[in-house]
Amino acid sequence: MKKSLLDHVLDWTGRIVLTAIVGFVLLPFVVVAIASLNESAILSFPPDSLSLRWYANAFEYRDFAEGLVNSLKIAAFGALIALVAGAGFAYVLDRYDFALKGLLNGVLMSPLIIPNFTIGLGLLILSAAASLPRTMWLVVAVHVIIVLPFVVRSVYVSLKNFERGYENAAESLGATPGRVLLTITLPLLMPGLISGGLFAAILSFNEFTASLFVVNQRTQTLPVAMYNYVREYADPTLAAVSVIYVVVVAVTLLAVHKLFRLEKVLNVE
């Protein structure tokens, strides 16, 4: 069928709008990436001349290295704990009917509407009142609360889509409920679990607001270290760190993609 003029106009408008949106989404990163290459010691755009010296500075600055290690540890432990707890809650929500099910669901989802600084502040007051030391585990606890809704949602969706016939088949073949869970349900839910865990880890790795309340000099995460840096210095080191940051997350996602096929993990297949 021959396209009318209107179709052409809509076609081209559509393309322009899409390109604009994609460009807009990527714009901040592009600006920061270019700014990170600036030779001079000010964050400006566009750069006067190019250099990689701020990357060298980023790697040499001890707070960043320590912050990165802290962030990785916190993300790993936080995601793991949130995954185990979240998967358990999701299983309970999917499989059992009980009086306060709606309430439990609401409580589990509440971190989505409670601001992160409130969660950080709450745990700070609590830990102070209970005279708890401000260790890494306090940060992990904050992160678990923040990422739990995402894990619960992700696993819950996988459970909803799960074909119960597999479990019946296994049962009829003599598998006890525990065996069914270990040999059938868990392996088949693996994409959902990996997806939930991955989101949890990335969210925790990026978390800043709540962390700011509960870290100290020893336990500060990379985002907090970056914040503290920018309060003192205004050179492009921070832009360099941002680029490294994005590259680390992207490489992680690519690795997961290679290992487990990301489309499946993200449920967009």
Add this chain to the structure above:
Amino acid sequence: MSSETPSPASRDDASETAVQIDGVTKSFAGTVALEPVWLKIRRGEFLTLLGPSGCGKTTLLNLVAGFLEADNGELFIDRDLVTQVPPHQREIGVVFQNYALFPHMSVAQNVAYGLRTRRVAKAEAERRVRETLELVKLSDFADRRPRQLSGGQQQRVALARALVIRPRVLLLDEPFSALDRNLRTAMQVELKEIQSRLGLTTVFVTHDQSEALSMSDRIAVMSRGRIRQIGTPSEIYDHPQNQFVSTFVGDANLFAATLVSREGGAARITVGKTPFEVQTFQDALPAPGPVSLFVRPEQCRLTEAGQPATVTARVALSVYQGSHAEVHLDCAEAEEGRVMLRVPASAAPKPGTDVGIELPRTGPAIYAREEEGEPA
């Protein structure tokens, strides 16, 4: 009238009963899925639960498997009371409608699953997996994943997985519905052969009457959570005991008739204004008054119009079927307004022709008039 028709093979010997269902009922959220059902399945028997969707056949199967728990009644497998026993202790084999093959395991691992749960020694397990895959002709596919197999092959894996554990009862939940027609017939023959060779007690659920007629030792026809009739395929087809069974199994012509008088299974009736004397296969007939006269297409004969002792009709359509033609007739006396007969393809009358329908003297049945959709 009892719905259970005794057949010559029936012996009420407890050791011959593989599955006994005693007054089992099931409701879902207040909706009755299964009225109290009594049923004895003999050892080695191929019993089919036949009925339209929602008749309770799958519910009954799930109760035997243990995936559902009965509200009332008792269930025995090999004389053991299993009403409260969870599925993994029932020693039953199930082939599911969509096969439910474990996608993360190879064919051999799927088949071996039920042996691993039973802690069968490795060498013994391997031998049995090999033998069972041979039985279903899949020896060359042991290392494949289920999704790499065709529908028919997947079904064989599902069958092998259920057979390898040497179940006390094999349950088949519409196993052929996902296969195309040619493959379906081939698989039916194959399954039936394996079943009778192993002498396996089998409960088969289907809504397909031809499948039920061709494979079963006995058929239990169900509707609305009840067993409406149970008997051999020929008992069900030739002697349906109520209108539901007569129309659900095979093609049926139902005429609106008036029962004038009766004696045993013999009756004087009128169809339209024409009086008939018929000898039914029934032992007892409904009270005189409006009734339904049931006749199979092959029991009627087409005659020229105006012959005595015929019901008048007009040809609406002849459908060529190769070996024969189906003649659809408009007939005022038919309950649905239509009658269907089969004639040799060469003898198919033209649409618009007035004809007579000659009814058989023996072999029809007379049922009390059923309200639309209401069981008798």
